[in-house]
Amino acid sequence: MDYISQIAFIIVLGIVSYFMYKRISFIKRNIALGRDIDRNDRPAERWKMMGLVAFGQKKMFKRFIPAFLHLFLYVGFLVINLEVLEFVIDGLFGTHRIFAPFIQEYYFIPMNIFEFFAVAVIVSCIIFLIRRNVINVKRFTARELTQWPTLDANLILIIEIVLMVAILTMNATDQVLQTRVDTYPQTGRIFFSALLMPIFEGLNVSTLIAIERIAWWFHILGILGFAIYITYSKHLHIFLAFPNTYYANLERKGRMNNMPEVTKEVNMMLGVSQPEANEEPPAEIGRFGAKDVNDLHWKNLMDAYSCTECGRCTDQCPANMTGKLLSPRKIMMDTRDRLEEVGRSLDAGGEGLNDGKTLLGDYILKEEINACTTCNACVEACPVNIDPLSIILQVRRYMAMEESSSPASWNAMFSNIETSFAPWKFSPSDRFNWADSLKEEK
Numbered sequence: 502m503d504y505i506s507q508i509a510f511i512i513v514l515g516i517v518s519y520f521m522y523k524r525i526s527f528i529k530r531n532i533a534l535g536r537d538i539d540r541n542d543r544p545a546e547r548w549k550m551m552g553l554v555a556f557g558q559k560k561m562f563k564r565f566i567p568a569f570l571h572l573f574l575y576v577g578f579l580v581i582n583l584e585v586l587e588f589v590i591d592g593l594f595g596t597h598r599i600f601a602p603f604i605q606e607y608y609f610i611p612m613n614i615f616e617f618f619a620v621a622v623i624v625s626c627i628i629f630l631i632r633r634n635v636i637n638v639k640r641f642t643a644r645e646l647t648q649w650p651t652l653d654a655n656l657i658l659i660i661e662i663v664l665m666v667a668i669l670t671m672n673a674t675d676q677v678l679q680t681r682v683d684t685y686p687q688t689g690r691i692f693f694s695a696l697l698m699p700i701f702e703g704l705n706v707s708t709l710i711a712i713e714r715i716a717w718w719f720h721i722l723g724i725l726g727f728a729i730y731i732t733y734s735k736h737l738h739i740f741l742a743f744p745n746t747y748y749a750n751l752e753r754k755g756r757m758n759n760m761p762e763v764t765k766e767v768n769m770m771l772g773v774s775q776p777e778a779n780e781e782p783p784a785e786i787g788r789f790g791a792k793d794v795n796d797l798h799w800k801n802l803m804d805a806y807s808c809t810e811c812g813r814c815t816d817q818c819p820a821n822m823t824g825k826l827l828s829p830r831k832i833m834m835d836t837r838d839r840l841e842e843v844g845r846s847l848d849a850g851g852e853g854l855n856d857g858k859t860l861l862g863d864y865i866l867k868e869e870i871n872a873c874t875t876c877n878a879c880v881e882a883c884p885v886n887i888d889p890l891s892i893i894l895q896v897r898r899y900m901a902m903e904e905s906s907s908p909a910s911w912n913a914m915f916s917n918i919e920t921s922f923a924p925w926k927f928s929p930s931d932r933f934n935w936a937d938s939l940k941e942e943k
C-alpha cells in the first residue's frame with residue numbers, strides 16, 4: 502500500500518472517530534436527561550442477566566428459526582470484526598495481511614471461519630429480507646413501522662450482504678494473485694472465496710490488484726460508515742443490549758413502584774401509620790408521573806435507544822391483539838423520537854424540552870395508555886429486557902394524578918378509594934351492614 506492510501510486511511514479513521522464521538526456524546530447526554538434511579542445493586546445478578554440475555558441471546562430462542570438466523574448475524578458480526586482488526590492495522594501501517602506471516606500455515610483457519618460466517622450472514626440477511634418484504638410477517642407491517650423504520654431495517658440487511666460479498670471478492674482475487682505474484686502472502690485455501698476464483702482467473706494482474714484493492718476499501722469504508730450509521734438506527738442495540746440488560750429491573754414482574762410520599766399519605770389516612778413527632782413536612786414533589794421524557798428515569802430512556810423494533814412485545818400484547826391502539830413497540834419508538842427531537846433542539850441552542858411539545862399528547866395518545874392491562878407480557882417478551890410498561894405506568898400516573906384525565910369510570914373509582922377507602926361508593930361505617938341482615942334472619 503502506498504503512502505497516499507495510508508494517509509487517506511488515517512484521515513478516514515479520524516473523521517469516523519470524530520462523528521462517532523459526537524453521536525455517542527449526544528446519546529449519552531440525552532439519556533442523562535432522565536430522572537435518577539439506582540440500578541447498581543446486586544451486581545452478581547446483573548452480570549448473570551447480561552451474560553444470559555445479551556451475550557447468550559437466551560430470550561431469542563423462544564422462536565427457534567429466527568433465533569438461529571439472528572445468531573449467525575450476531576456471531577458473524579463479532580467474528581468478522583476480528584478480521585477488521587487486520588484491515589485496520591494494514592491500513593495504518595501500509596502492510597498487506599499482516600497476520601499471515603505470523604501464523605503462516607494456520608492463517609487459513611481463521612480466514613475460513615470468517616468466510617463461513619460471511620456466507621451465513623448473507624443467507625440470513627436474504628431470509629430476513631424475504632420475511633419482511635415478501636412473506637409480510639404481521640409484526641413487520643404494523644402502523645408504527647412507517648417509511649424510515651422499514652427502510653432502516655431493509656438498508657441494514659442489504660448493506661450487510663454487500664459488505665460480505667466484498668470480503669469474498671477480495672479473498673478470491675487475492676488467492677488468484679497469490680498464484681501469480683511472489684510478494685503476496687500465502688493464505689492457504691479459503692474455501693468459499695476459492696469457489697469464486699474461476700470468475701477472476703482470466704483477468705490480468707493489474708486488474709486483479711485493482712479489484713482486490715477496491716473490495717478492500719469498499720469493505721473497510723463500509724464497516725466504518727456502518728459504525729456511524731448504526732448510532733442513528735435501531736441497530737444501536739448491537740452495543741446497547743449489554744448495558745441495557747445489565748441495568749434491567751431485577752424486581753419480580755408485576756411489582757409496582759409506588760410513590761413513597763403517596764404511600765405514606767395513604768397509610769396515615771387509613772390509620773396504618775402516624776406522622777412522627779417533629780417530622781419535617783414532605784418535600785415538594787416536582788411532578789406526579791411523566792408527561793415528557795425528562796420525567797422518565799434514565800433507564801427508560803436507555804430502553805428507548807436499545808429497542809430493536811422487533812415487535813415481539815406488540816405481538817404478545819393482549820390490548821394490541823384485540824384491536825386497541827396500544828403497541829408497546831410504538832411507545833418505545835415514540836420515546837426515542839421525542840428524545841432525539843429534544844436533543845437536536847438543545848444542540849441547536851433551541852428550546853429543548855420547552856418547545857411546546859410533550860411525549861404525552863404529541864407522540865403518545867391517552868387512548869394508547871389507557872388500553873394497557875399491565876399484564877407485563879411485553880416485558881417478558883422483549884429479547885433485550887426493555888420495560889415498556891414502566892413508561893406506560895408513569896404516563897398513566899401523570900394523567901390520573903396531575904390532569905385527572907383518566908376515563909370517567911376510573912375517576913369515580915379513584916374518588917371512592919380516596920373517600921371510602923374502597924372502589925365502591927359506600928361509607929366505611931356501612932361496610933358491615935350486610936351482617937345485620939344475617940342477625941335479623943336469625
Ligand code: SF4
Nearest residue numbers: 818873874876877879
Ligand atoms: S403490559 Fe400493557 S403494553 Fe405490555 S403487553 Fe400488557 S397490555 Fe400490552
Ligand code: SF4
Nearest residue numbers: 808809811812814883
Ligand atoms: S421493546 Fe423489546 S420486544 Fe418490543 S420492539 Fe423493542 S426490542 Fe422488540
